Amino acid sequence: HQLSQDGKAAIGGATNEAIERRQRHSHRYLLMAAAGSGSVPAAASAIESKQQPSPTAKETAPRNGEDNNNNNNQSSTSDAVDRRLPRLLIIGVRKGGTRALLEMLNLHRDIAMVPVEVHFFDKFDNYQRGLDWYRSQMPLSSDAQLTVEKSPSYYVTPEVPERVYAMNPHVQLVLIVRDPVTRLLSDFAQIEASRAAQNLPNRRFQLLDYDIQEVVVAVVVKQKKTSLAGTVTIDKRELHIYRPCPTSPSAFEFLTKQGPTTPKKGAGCARSSSTLMKVCLSLSVHTHLKRTGGIVEMSQESLSISQESDSRVRQQPSVHTDRAKPRGIDRSHFAVQTQPSKTHDVALLPNGEVNTQNRALHVSLYAKFLSRWLHVFPRRQLHIVDGDRLIRDPWPELQKVERFLGLEHLIRRDQFYFNATKGFYCLTGTPTDVSNDNVTLATADENSHHSHHYHHKCLAGSKGRRHPQVPDEVISVLRQFFAPHNRKFFAMVGQDFDWPEQ
Numbered sequence: 312h313q314l315s316q317d318g319k320a321a322i323g324g325a326t327n328e329a330i331e332r333r334q335r336h337s338h339r340y341l342l343m344a345a346a347g348s349g350s351v352p353a354a355a356s357a358i359e360s361k362q363q364p365s366p367t368a369k370e371t372a373p374r375n376g377e378d379n380n381n382n383n384n385q386s387s388t389s390d391a392v393d394r395r396l397p398r399l400l401i402i403g404v405r406k407g408g409t410r411a412l413l414e415m416l417n418l419h420r421d422i423a424m425v426p427v428e429v430h431f432f433d434k435f436d437n438y439q440r441g442l443d444w445y446r447s448q449m450p451l452s453s454d455a456q457l458t459v460e461k462s463p464s465y466y467v468t469p470e471v472p473e474r475v476y477a478m479n480p481h482v483q484l485v486l487i488v489r490d491p492v493t494r495l496l497s498d499f500a501q502i503e504a505s506r507a508a509q510n511l512p513n514r515r516f517q518l519l520d521y522d523i524q525e526v527v528v529a530v531v532v533k534q535k536k537t538s539l540a541g542t543v544t545i546d547k548r549e550l551h552i553y554r555p556c557p558t559s560p561s562a563f564e565f566l567t568k569q570g571p572t573t574p575k576k577g578a579g580c581a582r583s584s585s586t587l588m589k590v591c592l593s594l595s596v597h598t599h600l601k602r603t604g605g606i607v608e609m610s611q612e613s614l615s616i617s618q619e620s621d622s623r624v625r626q627q628p629s630v631h632t633d634r635a636k637p638r639g640i641d642r643s644h645f646a647v648q649t650q651p652s653k654t655h656d657v658a659l660l661p662n663g664e665v666n667t668q669n670r671a672l673h674v675s676l677y678a679k680f681l682s683r684w685l686h687v688f689p690r691r692q693l694h695i696v697d698g699d700r701l702i703r704d705p706w707p708e709l710q711k712v713e714r715f716l717g718l719e720h721l722i723r724r725d726q727f728y729f730n731a732t733k734g735f736y737c738l739t740g741t742p743t744d745v746s747n748d749n750v751t752l753a754t755a756d757e758n759s760h761h762s763h764h765y766h767h768k769c770l771a772g773s774k775g776r777r778h779p780q781v782p783d784e785v786i787s788v789l790r791q792f793f794a795p796h797n798r799k800f801f802a803m804v805g806q807d808f809d810w811p812e813q
């Protein structure tokens with residue numbers, strides 16, 4: 312099975328059955344509408360009314376690409392219910408909010424969404440199967456409807472713009488972006504969840520164990536226990552102790568011999584311990600030294616973690632046997648792997664610099680990928696959605712998309728409500744498709760004022776995950792790193808997203 316970015320099987324298996332079920336369902340109503348029985352009862356679910364071909368949409372001026380679909384899309388000029396190649400692609404960005412955007416757009420009568428990520432343009436094996444195969448993956452739709460497919464990795468895959476152009480040079484493109492640092496954290500959360508779901512041993516946790524970090528922190532606590540109530544102050548000379556060269560064995564010796572506990576022997580532990588220590592502390596040191604000119608102040612936040620670590624270390628002398636995920640700061644992605652082949656797995660280098668080879672970090676360099684798209688497509692064919700705004704208040708962003716697509720403004724504000732349990736907006740008036748794993752039905756109790764009239768659904772638990780907690784200093788380093796790239800992106804798209812630079 313092809314794994315989609317949502318972690319679902321894109322082709323075949325249960326998900327494919329889900330598509331078929333949904334398509335049979337859609338087909339039924341489309342046939343009803345086509346046969347003139349289109350007076351769907353008012354009480355019928357939203358999908359029923361949604362799937363009727365829209366005369367108003369058909370009467371509007373042709374949308375981009377409407378009469379330019381290539382010859383493979385044989386049904387483009389007929390009213391018949393058929394599978395049509397997409398005229399709109401949500402090309403990314405991974406973790407930008409692509410699923411939410413697709414589901415929300417699907418509230419529109421004239422949108423026919425592909426419920427799974429097909430990965431046609433970015434996976435060579437799929438692309439080789441040709442456009443007929445791609446079309447066979449599409450839902451049934453009427454001619455008035457725009458078929459929409461989303462595969463977030465389209466945006467970053469070099470070959471994709473040209474391939475999309477070859478399918479339809481007038482296709483409309485939507486990109487949804489988020490503050491690149493938030494997106495990065497979201498990506499890390501996704502990577503870890505996928506590894507856990509596949510029962511993959513997480514190398515980061517083994518080599519750069521939290522427990523090693525706790526040992527490091529515990530040393531600090533031990534020496535500073537008198538000032539635990541407030542800010543811990545460490546002067547520059549002490550910092551040299553905590554900031555060894557990663558290749559120096561003396562650093563580890565120091566920790567193991569003088570620290571509150573002795574980690575089990577093992578080269579991996581020893582090396583990662585010293586490496587991790589440097590990364591954890593050098594960032595704080597660097598930032599604080601600039602601010603204080605020689606004195607480092609550790610925040611209360613790190614203090615409480617230190618206290619927690621200290622007690623854990625005392626209770627459990629053999630800290631390396633404890634595999635439980637600690638509640639402290641998650642630095643796993645911000646430390647350096649000791650194995651050179653794995654350096655792309657971490658976002659910060661031992662010297663505290665940002666690792667541009669890190670795959671997840673790379674995706675947040677939006678400007679870099681945009682140039683390829685703008686080389687192939689005119690800017691007017693690309694609409695950019697502010698993913699942070701879509702989270703805060705979806706409706707205005709959707710109105711902009713409707714305008715871009717030349718669609719009637721049919722999506723209503725009251726089709727969204729904030730679900731406090733989920734912490735995100737959920738949808739009402741949606742198709743009754745419970746088979747799509749990416750959405751879950753909200754409970755009637757939670758939303759009783761909606762449940763009488765509409766079906767409602769929230770995105771699945773894989774959307775809206777808890778992000779790793781990262782020290783402010785690390786966030787600051789990342790923001791500063793992204794700032795020039797972001798400005799370049801704003802200039803290219805003519806839109807300022809106002810992402811923090813500090």
Ligand SMILES: Nc1ncnc2c1ncn2[C@@H]1O[C@H](COP(=O)(O)OS(=O)(=O)O)[C@@H](OP(=O)(O)O)[C@H]1O
Pocket residue numbers: 316317404405406407408409410411463496497498500501701702735736737770773774775776778
């Ligand atoms: N309404 C609503 N409900 C739930 N989640 C929402 C919503 N709107 C936007 N988002 C954000 O979408 C983020 C996931 O992005 P994608 O769907 O693009 O992820 S993926 O690349 O397809 O895996 C996801 O990221 P995380 O919060 O990091 O999980 C959400 O923040």
